[in-house]
Amino acid sequence: MLLDVSKLINAPGERMEFSFEMDLSDVDFGGLYPAQEPVVVTGAVRNTAGMLTLDFTAATVLKSVCDRCLKPFDNPKSVHCQYLLTEKLESEDSDDILELENGCVDVEDLARTAFIFEMDTKTLCSEDCxxxxxxxxxxxxxxxxxxxxxxxxxxxxxxxxxxxx
Ligand SMILES: [Zn+2]
Ligand SMILES: [Zn+2]
Known part of the structure; x- marks a missing residue:
């Protein structure tokens, strides 16, 4: 989902909220497809004293299988991300600063990448399984x-x- 934040660039104190669903049901994690439920992304872009910040949470209930007892279980998963948005990137040093393209940011692409990156390599139905x-x-x-x-x-x-x- 491409979010046009150009209206916010020169509007300190303003904010724009968004919410959408992503389908990650075809994403393979170690031979399993745990994201059978939609991943719900909610967040906002804020102009705080001239700085644009984007933050969102991507959440779902994964259909996971316990690595120890092999039991399927519902595994609530939520990933929170925060970025600074800028019209012109001055250095490539930080992953947390994103350059806008024509005043837009691809929130879905960010959320998808972050969610997949944060997937646990080990899944346990409970800590003391x-x-x-x-x-x-x-x-x-x-x-x-x-x-x-x-x-x-x-x-x-x-x-x-x-x-x-
Ligand atoms: Zn035994
Ligand atoms: Zn278990």
């Missing part, structure tokens, strides 16, 4: 491991050798 027992496959959040009493056969052999000594 206990995961799945590699031995018996029980979801340890829901039940107790049933393989604990069985000793690893290699260890059993070792135990026998030790007993002989």
């Amino acid at each position: 206990k995961g799945i027992c590699p031995g018996c496959g029980v979801d340890l959040n829901q039940g107790k491991c049933i393989c604990k009493k069985q000793v690893d056969p290699r260890l059993a052999v070792l135990a026998q050798l030790l007993e002989k000594d």
Whole structure:
């Protein structure tokens, strides 16, 4: 979505609000497509003492899968960004200062890039998810491991050798 902020450039104290939805359902994160719900972007451009600032929040509920217990779960995700907008960029040094093109800024492109950049590489259904027992496959959040009493056969052999000594 191209936002025309040219009216704000010479209007200190003015602001312009915006809100739109993005479809990121075809964006692949490690073989999954978690952004099945629309990503809602809301924000504003403000002229504060002659400086234009853009800030927005991109939010959705991701359909994630827990890395530990493999359970699908609803994963609320929100990304907040802030930029300064300028008509003429004096140096290329800062990523937080954006140059306007004919008084416009492509908010959708910014929001899409920021949202994808902020995607977690690890997703857990909860911080203390206990995961799945590699031995018996029980979801340890829901039940107790049933393989604990069985000793690893290699260890059993070792135990026998030790007993002989
Ligand atoms: Zn989990
Ligand atoms: Zn087990």
